[in-house]
Amino acid sequence: MPPSSEQLGNLSRMDTILNGNWRAQLLARSLWEFYHSRIYCTIRGNDLKPNRIRLIGVLGPKQIGDVGFCISIRHDERQEEALVHELLHANLIPLGYRRFWINDDSESEEYRRAAGIINLADHKLMRPIFLGFGYSEDRFVGPGRELNDLELRIDKYFEAVRNDLQEPAQYLHYVGKCLSDHGVSFESMDIAAAMVSQLASR
Ligand SMILES: [Zn+2]
Numbered sequence: 001m002p003p004s005s006e007q008l009g010n011l012s013r014m015d016t017i018l019n020g021n022w023r024a025q026l027l028a029r030s031l032w033e034f035y036h037s038r039i040y041c042t043i044r045g046n047d048l049k050p051n052r053i054r055l056i057g058v059l060g061p062k063q064i065g066d067v068g069f070c071i072s073i074r075h076d077e078r079q080e081e082a083l084v085h086e087l088l089h090a091n092l093i094p095l096g097y098r099r100f101w102i103n104d105d106s107e108s109e110e111y112r113r114a115a116g117i118i119n120l121a122d123h124k125l126m127r128p129i130f131l132g133f134g135y136s137e138d139r140f141v142g143p144g145r146e147l148n149d150l151e152l153r154i155d156k157y158f159e160a161v162r163n164d165l166q167e168p169a170q171y172l173h174y175v176g177k178c179l180s181d182h183g184v185s186f187e188s189m190d191i192a193a194a195m196v197s198q199l200a201s202r
Pocket residue numbers: 085089119123
């Protein structure tokens with residue numbers, strides 16, 4: 001199916017924001033292709049709320065449909081880096097890293113803890129690419145809130161195994177272990193494999 005004008009509008013919005021960095025533009029375009037034009041990018045007013053990325057098209061660990069992402073970033077002086085940061089989250093699926101389905105509702109404490117753990121692990125994978133694109137370390141995350149004691153411990157744990165995390169099977173092992181150790185019930189999902197088999201059956 002050809003992209004809709006809305007989808008094309010999202011691509012050109014990202015292209016404009018990333019205008020100064022052809023590597024980042026190339027990443028946005030390749031993800032937009034990979035997710036069949038389903039990367040939506042919204043720019044909000046400067047409301048001081050965190051930038052967000054939301055996986056769409058996954059209704060359960062066995063119900064993987066038309067996968068894509070909705071990215072929502074603030075219109076401020078860090079918007080380019082913020083967009084690259086969120087795109088690097090989306091890039092983990094084509095790179096072969098599993099995603100996690102948390103068996104709890106998204107408002108629960110357990111879910112928030114799980115999201116925090118996954119985020120900390122993902123950042124270990126994403127940071128070197130961010131720097132490789134020429135952005136500076138102190139702009140990888142926004143000013144936001146400080147990590148709490150538990151998050152600091154988890155961050156230290158992932159930092160110690162940072163090199164092992166690069167390998168998708170090891171990533172699954174360490175993140176899965178950390179989730180279990182912190183009382184999170186989850187299932188892992190190989191979303192890229194599901195997308196490939198969808199393509200094959202079309
Ligand atoms: Zn992040």
